[in-house]
Amino acid sequence: MKFDVVVVGAGPAGASCAYHLSGSGLRVLLLERERLPRFKLCAGCLSARTLRLLPEGYEGLLINRIRSGRLGFRALEEVRVEAEEDIAYIVDRRFFDHFLVKKAQERGVELVEAEFLGFEDEGGGYKVFSSKGSFRTEFVVGADGVRSRTAKLLGFKRKSSYRSLEFFTEGRLEEEVLIEIGWVKRGYLWLFPKGDGVSLGVATTGEEDLLKILGAYSNLRGLKYRHPKGWHIPFLEKEGDITLGEGRVLLVGDAAGMADPLLGEGIYYALLAGKLLSEAVLKEPSEPLRAYRRLLKPLLEELLYAGKIARLAYSFQRVAYKMGKGYALRSFYRVLKGEENYKDLYRRGWLAFLKHLTEEVFSGIFRRHERGNHRISL
Ligand SMILES: Cc1cc2nc3c(=O)[nH]c(=O)nc-3n(C[C@H](O)[C@H](O)[C@H](O)COP(=O)(O)OP(=O)(O)OC[C@H]3O[C@@H](n4cnc5c(N)ncnc54)[C@H](O)[C@@H]3O)c2cc1C
Incomplete structure (x- = not known):
């Protein structure tokens, strides 16, 4: 079967890119190896600016609104700062990501739940191989997350990432998030609301024993400890970390390491970069990488500055x-x-x-x- 674009991965980056591409009449295939809706380890915190990037009808997905933040230092000191309006929202990634995919499907995107296995350059186009057959396409978008097979096939190696652990448990936080620093060398610990419960997590670039830290912290806060799950949050903080693809195979979201190096916020950047990538393909189909890099400039600059702040703040x-x-x-x-x-x-x-x-x-x-x-x- 022939498509204009094959997007690999139906997280926020892939769904956003597919949604915007198909709005312009291109034939788009979205390949996802999990059955949707699928679980994604994530605190699900959307900065308020993210709402501008969402298609209509998202309101019911916001399970908590955040109006204040607490910043703690080694649980010894703490400050609470209220905001005048909402600063963030919490979503359940299972339903949030599925909503984005359904919106893309409404616009004509074809979803195939199959694993992407690789691609072959056919000169002028690509043949994409999946666990459910092969497809021909003009462009390949690698939105396949932190362990991106697309990026690996292009020969890119991950430069920087946070190692993180998280679990969900009973607890109550009223419209606020708690960030604790001083527990790990570079990174932080978070306690966020999650519907009627809370999520407790920790992220670091170092070698600390995160299980021990989460155990100690849950004791301290009187939270019921549950065995956490672990995953990585890739981030960009130096020019040399930027890997956006090659030819007409382009990377976006975690596959390109686009989370912010200060907090590990990745959803906003994945959605925005997915949209910009679609613009690059539509505006300059013969040189999409050049157009993509140009359109991404403010976003990449933002991540590089977040990196400068992160280096100072965590040191x-x-x-x-x-x-x-x-x-x-x-x-x-x-x-x-x-x-x-x-x-x-x-x-x-x-x-x-x-x-x-x-x-x-x-x-x-x-x-x-x-x-x-x-x-x-x-
Ligand atoms: C513990 C933790 C907490 C986090 N908390 C937050 C937070 O509160 N706020 C925030 O903004 N960010 C947070 N992040 C980061 C955020 O989850 C990611 O940055 C975001 O999911 C990136 O979106 P993406 O679409 O690029 O990748 P993903 O959401 O990872 O989606 C990639 C998709 O590709 C699919 N895929 C992978 N390989 C293949 C293949 N070979 N074939 C087909 N499909 C494939 C996967 O199944 C997946 O559905 C957190 C991350 C972690 C680990």
């Missing part, structure tokens, strides 16, 4: 906590709502960061000095 977590307590959390809410971006945050924040860092260094020296004097007087 000096006490300073990050102090800044969050002061004003940074409010600025961050504006990013979630799409009123500001990480570049603005970084540019405005780094001088203040240096100031806090200097204070922290001096107070550390002072504390050590005090302890030293104390020891002498004993």
Whole structure:
């Protein structure tokens, strides 16, 4: 069978790309190896700006609205900052992703639940192999997640990712999310509402024993511990991490490592990049990669700035906590709502960061000095 585009993977990136492509009359095949609706390990937190990217009819999918955030430091200190309006929403990925696929199908996208096995360049087009037969196509979109076979076949290797564990349990959080820093070297721990319960998770780039950390934290908060599931969150933080494809085989979402390196937010970027990829294919079918790179420039820049903030914030977590307590959390809410971006945050924040860092260094020296004097007087 012949298609214009074969999209591999029916997560937010693939569904978004397929939806926008078929709206323009192209014949699109969406290949998904799981039976839909399928489980996806995810806290399901959508920043408020994500709503702008969703097709009509999503309202019933928002199971919690978030109006405030708590930032904790090693469960020793905590600050709560309320927002004037919704800053985020929680969805169940099983139904959220399926909704996006159904919207794409309504526009004429053909869904085949089969595993993508590989492709062959036929010169001018591709032959795609799946567990349910082969298909001919002009373009291949690899939206097949963090372990993307498409990316592997192109010879790309994953550069950076968070290792994460998460479980769902009983608990109640009223319209708020809790982020804890200071538990891992680079990364954080989260407690988010999930319908009538909560999700507790932790992500790190380091080697810490995450099972132990989640166990200790659930004890501390009186949460019923359940055996967590693990997965990876790939992120982009340096120019060299960017791998968007080759020829007319293009990568999007986690397959291209498009989650943000500060928080691991991936759904917003997957949806947006899926849309931009469809524009690239439609506008410049002979050079889609060039067009895609150009259209993605602001998004990639955003991820690179989130990376700069992440490197500072996770290297000096006490300073990050102090800044969050002061004003940074409010600025961050504006990013979630799409009123500001990480570049603005970084540019405005780094001088203040240096100031806090200097204070922290001096107070550390002072504390050590005090302890030293104390020891002498004993
Ligand atoms: C523990 C955890 C918590 C997270 N929390 C959040 C959060 O709160 N908010 C947020 O924004 N992001 C979060 N993320 C990140 C987010 O889940 C991802 O960034 C997002 O799902 C990326 O979407 P995607 O469409 O690129 O990939 P995916 O959602 O992974 O979809 C890829 C699809 O491809 C299919 N597939 C794979 N291989 C094949 C194949 N060979 N053939 C056919 N189909 C295939 C898979 O079955 C899957 O359906 C979290 C991630 C983790 C691990």
